[in-house]
Amino acid sequence: MPKITFAGQSIECELGENLRRVLLDANLPLYNGIAQKIHCRGLGTCGTCAVQVEGEVSPTTAVERWRLGFPPHRQKQNLRLACQCKIQGDLQLTKFDGLWGHRLPEKS
Ligand code: FES
Numbered sequence: 001m002p003k004i005t006f007a008g009q010s011i012e013c014e015l016g017e018n019l020r021r022v023l024l025d026a027n028l029p030l031y032n033g034i035a036q037k038i039h040c041r042g043l044g045t046c047g048t049c050a051v052q053v054e055g056e057v058s059p060t061t062a063v064e065r066w067r068l069g070f071p072p073h074r075q076k077q078n079l080r081l082a083c084q085c086k087i088q089g090d091l092q093l094t095k096f097d098g099l100w101g102h103r104l105p106e107k108s
Contacts, residue, residue: 006051006093013087018042019057020049020083023093030082035099042083047073049082050101056089072102 001012004019006028013022020042023030031039035048042049044063050073057080060068064084069075079102082093097103 002087003090004087004093005091007095015087015089017087018083019051019053019080019085019087019091022087023082029095032095032097032101033099040083044081044084047081047100047102050079050096051082052078052094052096052104053080053085053091054093055091056087057091058084058086058088060084072098072100074102077102077104 002015004011004013004022006023009028011022011026020030030049039048040046044061044067047067061084064081067073067081068079073079095101
């Protein structure tokens with residue numbers, strides 16, 4: 001069973017499960033601010049479920065590449081949309097600030 005570490009908690013899930021579904025079922029804070037109430041419900045179009053993923057998940061989908069390709073996201077940030085990811089192993093996740101979770105810390 002893969003282990004997901006996120007927001008100071010660890011949970012286990014089934015291989016191949018949808019990352020967004022697993023986080024929401026565990027009441028983990030996938031969305032920031034008003035995005036908790038207003039989002040695309042996993043269609044891959046709003047971009048608010050973006051997280052940094054360390055570990056194995058499914059390859060990016062076409063809709064994910066499209067949504068991460070325009071502001072406020074930038075492709076070079078290497079974020080993933082949780083709603084488009086199938087879990088393929090242990091994961092360490094980070095959610096950044098901003099409505100879309102797009103505000104990565106400045107590099108010093
Ligand atoms: S929930 Fe909207 S892009 Fe993932």
